[in-house]
Amino acid sequence: MDIGYLYIVISPCRSSRNHCVRCENLSFRDEKPNLWKEPKFMALLVFLFIPFILSAQSIKPENPIQFKIKNAGITVDGTISDWEVEVDFDPKKLAQSSIRGKANPESIQTGIKLRDKHLHGREYFHIQKFPFISLESKSFQSKGKNTFVGIFELQIRDVKREVEIPFTLSQTGKQQKFKGEFVIDRLDFGIGEKSLVLSDEVRVIIEF
Known part of the structure; x- marks a missing residue:
């Protein structure tokens, strides 16, 4: 069974100041996301390992x-x-x-x-x-x-x-x-x- 990854992009609706999920921003990709290239993921790793580094x-x-x-x-x-x-x-x-x-x-x-x-x-x-x-x-x-x-x-x-x-x-x-x-x-x-x-x-x- 092939597994895909659903990406949801959140953007502001034209009719409201609140954020919602827009249908046209839904996309389906076959490739696995590369978390090592995600800045937020790398920042989280650094935060988690700082106590071990400093201990x-x-x-x-x-x-x-x-x-x-x-x-x-x-x-x-x-x-x-x-x-x-x-x-x-x-x-x-x-x-x-x-x-x-x-x-x-x-x-x-x-x-x-x-x-x-x-x-x-x-x-x-x-x-x-x-x-x-x-x-x-x-x-x-x-x-x-x-x-x-x-x-x-x-x-x-x-x-x-x-x-x-x-x-x-x-x-x-x-x-x-x-x-x-x-x-x-x-x-x-x-x-x-x-x-x-x-x-x-x-x-x-x-x-x-």
Whole structure:
């Protein structure tokens, strides 16, 4: 069965100021209307999607990512200063919430420039081939007032692994502050090799 589309054009009647449907303006077309070319339809789409566009906040945190690792029994403190995060987090709507982050390992600083340059190399972060570290939330659970646990997918180099990150949230009005801390095994991500001097565990602190 063929389906046509009835178009009704409304225009003013000559005998009245009111609008009515005039018979001579009725038309029957076989083609389907192209709504994408209709300005009013496009305006409606923009209006409907604005809340979703504005809900996620892109943040360039002032605080660097911090990490700690033991080398020859001494704790080495390091930072990654160049990073950004996109947050759409509602404590009352955890299933719809999301947190995504991206960091540039070239901005690593450990207090010794020669060591920093070594970390850029093929054996560790290999920044020429893998210029970013990424983190993306998969799910959240509430663990008490302002305390949560998130399951995230962490990618370093070409390795992706799920990590569990407990974090706290402090909120004043619409301003949110997050702080989380977790431990990873550097060998899981191909960062260096097994060593009697350098620890496998790296403690990571994120605050934004």
